[in-house]
Amino acid sequence: MQGTRLDTARIRAARRVIDPVFLDTPLYRCEALEPGLGCAVSVKLETANPIRSFKARGSEVVVSRLIADGARAAVCASAGNLGQALAWSGRDRGVEVTVVASRYATAAKLERIRALGARLELVDGDHERARERAAAIARRDGIRLVEDSLDIETCEGAATIGLELVDAEPPFDAVLVALGGGALATGVGHVVKAVAPETEVICVQPLGAPAMTLSWRRRSVVTTETADTIADGVAGRYPIPAVLEDLLRVADDAVLVQEASIVAGMRMLLDHAGLVVEPSAALGIAAILEDRDRFAGRHVATVLCGGNVDLDAYHRWVGAA
Known part of the structure; x- marks a missing residue:
């Protein structure tokens, strides 16, 4: 992918220095989720490793x-x-x-x-x-x-997830990626656009922490005074200009979702997939819930980026259902 700080050859080389326990994480179509979402959904399970995160x-x-x-x-x-x-x-x-x-x-x-x-x-x-x-x-x-996202190693390490996504057959119509500082979104987006450019890359951020999405839409850095979301992993307020430049080249869209949709996504992943995820990991599911018509009839992949939750908070969010 031309025009980003990332390099596909370096990303492939990164796989050789990453402990194999973090590579080739489960990627599978989760049919139990599909009746409630109205589209085919595959999940990339980045919680299945020693730190439960990508x-x-x-x-x-x-x-x-x-x-x-x-x-x-x-x-x-x-x-x-x-x-x-x-x-x-x-x-x-x-x-x-x-x-x-x-x-x-x-x-x-x-x-x-x-x-x-x-x-x-x-x-x-x-x-x-x-x-x-x-x-x-x-x-x-x-x-x-x-510095997460600014340091190219963090982006290119995350980009190895993209290598595993583009190897899937048949290719996905869209990939939904949580957007915070941008390492995951720019890394996965770089590889997807380099190898499977017809696949749509959609970044998802909470409405209560919108700085990077607002920056992507305006094509210049937008900061916010506060960040108010349960998705603490993506709650930045000061986008990094170099990361935004990469995001502008690899993301087809950036959307904002409500807290209620994040909770609903977490609940769906628990009830229908048996997966306990942190709020950031449910952003992709939240995006589908808020715009079913957009994804109807398509095959969508979403990266479940982390599963480190405070159990008391998790039960408050999800346990009432």
Whole structure:
């Protein structure tokens, strides 16, 4: 795909440094979902790995390059999943990892970061405050700041999901991808448009955290004062200009969905597929629920990008049904 920061040859090479436990995740048509959605639906299950998220595909590439450069420490800001991924990738390779997160982040994600051996620092405020603190630590200690979506390794690691999607037969009519910082959307989108350009790439974001979608629509960076959504994994407020430029080249559409639709998607995945997913992973299903006519008669794939949930919150959202 011309015009993005990503490179298909590097993406294929990334598969060689990613632990196989994170590769070739289940991809299957989930017929039990289809009566309620009105279209054929395949799910790409990125929860079936040790950190229950796609993020380790990128962190594996990051850490492999850190080691190649002789670096042994890194810091990142995270809503939870990137922190777990970087901690996992660094743990057995002798890379000391510091994760900065909002103290209001999902408790289960924070506990897992600690369990994986990373140093965890909590800040007041949201993810953007965590990004500022992580950058300050990197400057103070002279260590690598890992910035999700800005660092090309995170995008090209995520793009290996795209390689697995385009190998499917027959090809999909559309691929629905959660949109937050943009690593997943630009990575998958780059590969899909390079290999199967007729497949529509649709990015999905919560209405309560719309910064990247608004930026895509306006073709310039739009920031928001707040982010109010249960989908904490995609709740950024300050899009990165370089990532937006990539997104503009690979995304056919970017849509916003309501919180009620996200919850309904989570409930459908539990009731009809036996899958417990975090809100960000249900965005694709939410998009279909809100626009059934658009997808009627088509075969759609959606990436279930994470399954790290606070159980009490999950039961409040889904358990009443």
